[in-house]
Amino acid sequence: MTIRVAVIGAGAIARRGHLPALKLLEKGGLVETVAVVDIVEESAKRVAKEFDIPRYFTDYREMLGAVEPDIVIICTPTPTHFNIAKDCIEHSHLLIEKPLCIKLSEALTLRNLARKSNRVVGEVYNYRYFSAVLRALKRVREGYLGRLVSIHGTYFAHFPVAWTRATWLYHERGVLYDGLPHMIDIMLLMGNGKPMRISAFGGDMLEDAGFINHANFIVELDNRVFLTGANSWIIGATFNFTLELHGTGGFAYLDVRGDTYREYHGTRTLVHDLFYMKDELIDFMRSVLGGKYFVGALAHYPILLRQFLRGVEKKGKVPVSIDDSIERLIILEGIVYSIENKETAHRKVLLEKAEKESLEQG
Amino acid sequence: MKKSIVGVVRASSYNVEYLTKRIQKVVEYIGGCNEVGNYDKIVIKINMCDAREPNTGAITHPKFLEAVLRWIREENRGAEVFVVESDATRTLADLYIRWFGYLKIMEKYRAKWVNLTEAPKKRERFKKLKIFREFDVPEVFYDAFFITLPKLKTNILSDITCCLKNQYGCLPIVNKDIYHRVLSRAIAELNVIFRPSLCIVDGIIAMGGAQGPAFGVPIPAKIIICGRDPVAVDAFAAKYIGFNPRKVKHIKVAAKLGVGSLKYRVVGEKIRKINFENRRWEFIAFKLGIKRQLRAWSAYRYSWRGRR
Numbered sequence: 001m002t003i004r005v006a007v008i009g010a011g012a013i014a015r016r017g018h019l020p021a022l023k024l025l026e027k028g029g030l031v032e033t034v035a036v037v038d039i040v041e042e043s044a045k046r047v048a049k050e051f052d053i054p055r056y057f058t059d060y061r062e063m064l065g066a067v068e069p070d071i072v073i074i075c076t077p078t079p080t081h082f083n084i085a086k087d088c089i090e091h092s093h094l095l096i097e098k099p100l101c102i103k104l105s106e107a108l109t110l111r112n113l114a115r116k117s118n119r120v121v122g123e124v125y126n127y128r129y130f131s132a133v134l135r136a137l138k139r140v141r142e143g144y145l146g147r148l149v150s151i152h153g154t155y156f157a158h159f160p161v162a163w164t165r166a167t168w169l170y171h172e173r174g175v176l177y178d179g180l181p182h183m184i185d186i187m188l189l190m191g192n193g194k195p196m197r198i199s200a201f202g203g204d205m206l207e208d209a210g211f212i213n214h215a216n217f218i219v220e221l222d223n224r225v226f227l228t229g230a231n232s233w234i235i236g237a238t239f240n241f242t243l244e245l246h247g248t249g250g251f252a253y254l255d256v257r258g259d260t261y262r263e264y265h266g267t268r269t270l271v272h273d274l275f276y277m278k279d280e281l282i283d284f285m286r287s288v289l290g291g292k293y294f295v296g297a298l299a300h301y302p303i304l305l306r307q308f309l310r311g312v313e314k315k316g317k318v319p320v321s322i323d324d325s326i327e328r329l330i331i332l333e334g335i336v337y338s339i340e341n342k343e344t345a346h347r348k349v350l351l352e353k354a355e356k357e358s359l360e361q362g
Numbered sequence: 363m364k365k366s367i368v369g370v371v372r373a374s375s376y377n378v379e380y381l382t383k384r385i386q387k388v389v390e391y392i393g394g395c396n397e398v399g400n401y402d403k404i405v406i407k408i409n410m411c412d413a414r415e416p417n418t419g420a421i422t423h424p425k426f427l428e429a430v431l432r433w434i435r436e437e438n439r440g441a442e443v444f445v446v447e448s449d450a451t452r453t454l455a456d457l458y459i460r461w462f463g464y465l466k467i468m469e470k471y472r473a474k475w476v477n478l479t480e481a482p483k484k485r486e487r488f489k490k491l492k493i494f495r496e497f498d499v500p501e502v503f504y505d506a507f508f509i510t511l512p513k514l515k516t517n518i519l520s521d522i523t524c525c526l527k528n529q530y531g532c533l534p535i536v537n538k539d540i541y542h543r544v545l546s547r548a549i550a551e552l553n554v555i556f557r558p559s560l561c562i563v564d565g566i567i568a569m570g571g572a573q574g575p576a577f578g579v580p581i582p583a584k585i586i587i588c589g590r591d592p593v594a595v596d597a598f599a600a601k602y603i604g605f606n607p608r609k610v611k612h613i614k615v616a617a618k619l620g621v622g623s624l625k626y627r628v629v630g631e632k633i634r635k636i637n638f639e640n641r642r643w644e645f646i647a648f649k650l651g652i653k654r655q656l657r658a659w660s661a662y663r664y665s666w667r668g669r670r
Contacts, residue, residue: 143567143582147417248415249580266577271647 003031003309006069006092008060008084009076010038010047013097017126018073019051021301030309034067060084064091071095071312075124077168078177082106085121089113093120093312095305099181100325102173104333104350105357111322112358121322122308127182127241128189128319129300132261136245136254139263140190146249150226151187155179156240159213159233174211176332179241180231184331185320186256187229190245193221194327198334198345205234217335227331257296259287366594366623367392370630373566373586381429382436385562388588389433391630395560399437401507405444406430406473407558408464409513409528412452412576416462419569419580422511424463426564430511431471443471444502448478449536452576455479476502478534490619491551493544500534503556510558510592514565514583514599516574516640518648519545521610523575524599525561525592526621532556546611553592553621561595563587570603570638572648579639593622603638 005022007014014036025031035055038044048056057063064072064087072088074081075097082101085094089110100123101107114121127133140148157179160166169178188195202215214234219227245252250265260283262276287293304319311318320328333354334345369391373384389395398404408427414420427445434443445468447455455477459465468475483498491497512528519542520527529552530538530545541548568583569575585602589595593616597607607613607624617624 143417143580146419146567146580147415249418263579265571265579266573267652269647269652271643271652275641275643 002029003071003312004034004067004069005031005071005073006035006037006063006067007033007073007075008037008063008088009074009097010036010040010043011075014073014075015047015050017298017301018075018305019047019053020298021305023051024302025305025309030306031071034069035063037063061087064088068092071309077166078102079168079171082110085110086113089119089121090117093122095122095124095308097124098185099123099177099332100322100329102171102177103357104326104329104354105361107322107326107329108351108354108358109361111326114322120308120312120318121325122311122318123320123322123325123328124304125182125185125320126297126300126304127256128186129303130256130259130297132254132259133186133256135261136243136252137189139252139261140245140247141192144249144263145245145247145252148191148225148245148247150228150246151190152244152246153183153187153227153229154240154242155183155229155231156235156237157233158238170209170211172211173332173336174209175213175231175233176215176335178233180215180229181328181332182256183229183231183241183243184227184328186243187219187227188221188324188327188331190243191221191223191225191227193223193225194347195219195227195331195334196222196347198331198338200335200338200345202232203339212336212339215335215339217331217338219331219334259283364623365625365627366589366591368591368594368598368626368628369588370598370628370633371586371588372584372631372633374584376423376425376566378425378428378432381425382432384586385429385433385588388562388586388630389560392588392590397507397559398434398441398509401438401441403442403444403506404434404438405446405502405506405508407446407508407510407528407532407556409511409523409531409564410447410453410455410458410462410464411450411531413454413458413461414576417567417580419513419515419567419578420574420576421458421462422513422564423566424467426566427464427511428467428471430509430562431467431473435471443473444476444506445473446476446478446481446500446502446532448531448534450531450538451536453531476500478502478532479536481534483534486555488551488555491554493541493548494551494555497555498534499555500532503532507560508556508558509560509562512561512563513569513575514563514585514587514603515569516571516578516603516638518572518574518645520549520612521605522596522600522603524563524587524596525558525589526550526553526596526612526616527575529553529556529558529592546615549612550615550619550621553616554619557621558592559590561587561589561592563595563599565599568603568636568638570640572641572644581636581638583636583638585633589626591622591626593617593624594626597624598626598628602633602636604640 044056200217310316571578
């Protein structure tokens with residue numbers, strides 16, 4: 001059976017990630033892209049033409065009634081996710097770009113609505129499919145690093161001024177909603193626990209930007225794995241997304257963007273580094289010659305979409321379900337809470353507060 | 363020459379109940395062990411070579427000891443059970459026994475802790491031996507049924523460390539490294555003095571790479587090896603890890619001294635081959651003393667900066 005998919009938002013991530021992946025899956029007869037929606041008619045029209053999509057709309061509500069898609073992919077700016085998702089969830093399953101919503105309470109509302117209408121909601125995390133990340137995950141899960149004690153991550157990027165001209169990212173939570181969700185996703189994947197306590201420092205480090213542009217945080221998981229991280233738009237080392245995994249049996253360095261993984265046990269020597277450099281050079285040449293290097297994380301959309309489709313058809317697990325998304329949002333919400341209130345955020349308190357707000361949202 | 367029997371079973375976790383059953387199974391494979399029920403005194407030698415957390419694969423996992431004690435108590439409620447280890451240059455046995463939770467387990471199963479370095483000893487003569495002609499044997503070993511619980515690991519000095527090398531820890535002195543120049547012979551002779559009657563190898567989380575026995579790569583090998591002949595068990599273990607047992611010196615010397623036989627027959631479950639990540643270049647680099655050289659380089663760099 002062919003699954004009918006509609007895409008809301010015809011921006012960069014739809015054009016470069018979702019739609020090429022859907023096109024690929026269409027060839028296998030798995031899906032059919034039935035409509036694209038964008039508030040800018042010109043964009044919707046251009047994208048529909050570029051990807052041979054039969055219909056385009058400027059209002060997603062109109063689209064829902066007209067084409068009745070099985071799945072809706074939401075790739076609009078984050079602040080709009082919740083309202084669009086709330087309207088769509090009765091009609092179809094949802095795949096939403098990260099982060100799922102701005103607030104934890106919104107995610108709880110969505111979960112309740114999804115349960116009521118028996119819909120699947122998934123979130124897009126494509127960085128977890130890098131081969132280095134998958135290798136690290138395998139090594140951690142199989143115990144090659146012994147017992148995992150802590151994970152330290154850094155995600156540094158420049159203010160989003162060029163690529164997407166994403167001025168919508170300059171809301172009060174700013175940098176936290178840029179690349180950090182990817183980092184938290186991989187950290188939780190490795191740490192395999194639930195966040196219990198979150199402490200964070202930082203905020204607006206400029207004169208008067210009005211949004212968080214730097215944060216350092218510590219998260220304690222229920223299995224006593226500690227996550228620490230630095231996330232910034234102001235550090236002079238941009239496009240840096242790295243993780244250090246600290247286990248009782250060894251130490252690993254994971255460069256997510258560079259797709260490289262190094263593991264050290266005992267004494268780290270120059271000889272180890274030289275051999276790793278040799279392997280990385282070979283991998284780099286291969287990825288350049290194979291063209292994968294130039295696509296980066298966008299190359300993982302077909303895998304992600306295929307997994308989501310299997311989840312919808314109940315043939316497999318959704319890669320990131322709404323329950324997983326809530327765990328990720330607890331950390332984001334906890335960081336904001338801790339920075340604003342200058343105190344540690346506790347899971348229970350965050351959830352109670354969010355549930356109250358969710359009830360108010362109806 | 364008759365082949366020794368080596369039993370092998372798969373074991374995927376350190377769940378004590380499950381592990382006890384697995385240990386019973388592997389002992390069954392080697393024809394059972396009635397002595398555990400008959401002896402009044404049982405001595406268990408664990409491997410606790412460094413202050414390394416159990417999941418690193420460097421020390422006998424406390425849960426593994428618990429499973430063995432549980433099995434012993436099922437067979438023999440009244441026996442006096444002693445868990446032994448000695449101090450070494452990097453082993454503070456009395457501390458580690460508490461840090462890693464062995465002590466609580468011992469209390470639970472009424473086992474007693476003996477630090478061999480401080481235990482009362484009796485001087486014995488061993489005419490056939492070269493290094494240990496006179497040796498202070500800890501009294502706890504007299505009239506006891508001796509079980510050794512080694513880890514399955516690589517070792518930069520002796521290639522592998524398993525049953526035979528575990529008895530090196532029975533040497534009741536702190537500066538054990540004085541015998542490193544004649545390590546193979548010393549290990550073999552110590553096995554003449556302390557020949558284990560039963561060997562149960564904890565290979566659930568093993569260790570590979572050139573930085574064993576303390577800082578190698580934890581390898582989820584998920585096996586338990588068992589036997590009455592430590593040479594045969596080590597020969598099998600060496601082959602499993604990726605070494606030729608006939609080229610591992612201490613195994614060869616131990617066989618010559620009559621500790622056991624290099625010929626063995628494997629009984630038990632099918633096991634899959636595991637990569638122990640023994641990179642040749644890493645072994646060469648560490649055997650050439652890369653760590654010492656690095657220390658020398660950094661000392662030189664430091665002094666040079668100091669002069670400026």
